[in-house]
Amino acid sequence: MDDVIIIGGSFAGLAAALQLGRARRKVAVLDTGLPRNRFASHSHGLLGHDHKPPLDILAEARHQLARYPTIRLVNAWADRVSGADDDFSVVTGDGETLRARRLILSYGVVDQMPEVPGFAENWGTSIVPCPYCDGFEVAGQHWGLVWSGRQSHNQVKLFHDWTDSLTVFADGHDMPPDIRADLARRNVPVVDGRITEIAHNGGHSAVVSLDSRSVAVDILFAHPRNKPSASLHDTLGLATIETPLGVALKVDERRETSIPGIYAAGDLATPGMPSVTQASSQGAMAGIFAQQSMLV
Incomplete structure (x- = not known):
């Protein structure tokens, strides 16, 4: 059993994994390789990485995570999630079943493009x-x-x-x-x-x-409406909040959702203006608070 399963391996998910890996916690990160900002040629405002292509930043982050033996990156999506605090189960699209004590949801959102040519x-x-x-x-x-x-x-x-x-x-x-x-x-x-x-x-x-x-x-x-890139939060019955452009997961000051043991970070849980800096910060906090919740 893993300590934490992170669903979504962009800026928020990898930042959470980094904190947990440095705490020597066993982590599995599920990712499909389709970050929201993959359409941008450069990312700006992230300290130390200003004006770099976002996919290059993520590739370097994954390379750096390889030095932590307790972090496992899984190229798959989460098909089903069930369970409760200390015993969550995630079934991947490949049919593999993973179990963990905590979950971090960071699978982001997708922008809903209007039907305007161009x-x-x-x-x-x-x-x-x-x-x-x-x-x-x-x-x-x-x-x-x-x-x-x-x-x-x-x-x-x-x-x-x-x-x-x-x-x-x-x-x-x-x-x-x-x-x-x-x-x-x-x-x-x-x-x-x-x-x-x-x-x-x-x-x-x-x-x-x-x-x-x-x-x-x-x-x-332009600010088209967006929606979560997966529906796992609906299946789990997590509380959401309405924003002018869509819905976001409701979290407390520790990034915990309405269900104990499930945390959220990144665009999925950001009601305001999202950014890679904010996603990275939220991911780090979600990882730290998830780790602290398992202390005995």
Whole structure:
């Protein structure tokens, strides 16, 4: 029996494994090799790894974990999970059954791309979600923002630290008059109408096409809804919280979910703006608290 099974081996899962491995705890990490940020050419904001391809960072992390004999990386997905504190069972897609005293869920989320031609194809290049991740490289240029609800108003305020040139695409949303008035006060134009196509225009730039016009921007920010990349939390009956873009697992200050012995970290349990720094920190904490919960 393992001490901990970690489901999801991206930044949060590997960070948890590192802490547990250094504590000489027996760990199995299940991963499918499809991290959410695999579409990005570079990752930014992670201390010591700024401007490196995210897949390269993960490859180096896995290489470093190889020096810990109690960590086992398993290339498989978790098909079923059952059990309770001190006796959890995970059946992989290959039919192997693993058992552990604790679980850490870090299988992340998947972005649900709208059915707009060019959106999915340009995700991670011309279309990005996070100014902390990509804003510095295009600071001072013409940004676009696809409106997704009232939370987008906060993005407008946030973007001011990077650029004074911003265009908002309403994309069919009925924007309240008070918000439109505030955007006008900030000299932020609003382009009404549904987006019909997004075309890459070299570098990060894109051309946003609508029914009656096209607008070129140097980068386009958008926040499509997302959903957990697996449904194990539903099977387990874990508590969730609603966010403007989807659901996240509810955790306490020790990263423990509503079921004792199950911890969660990374985008799966992040209601705010996710990042590799935050995922790594949460993963490390989940690993430490899981280890401390097994002390006698």
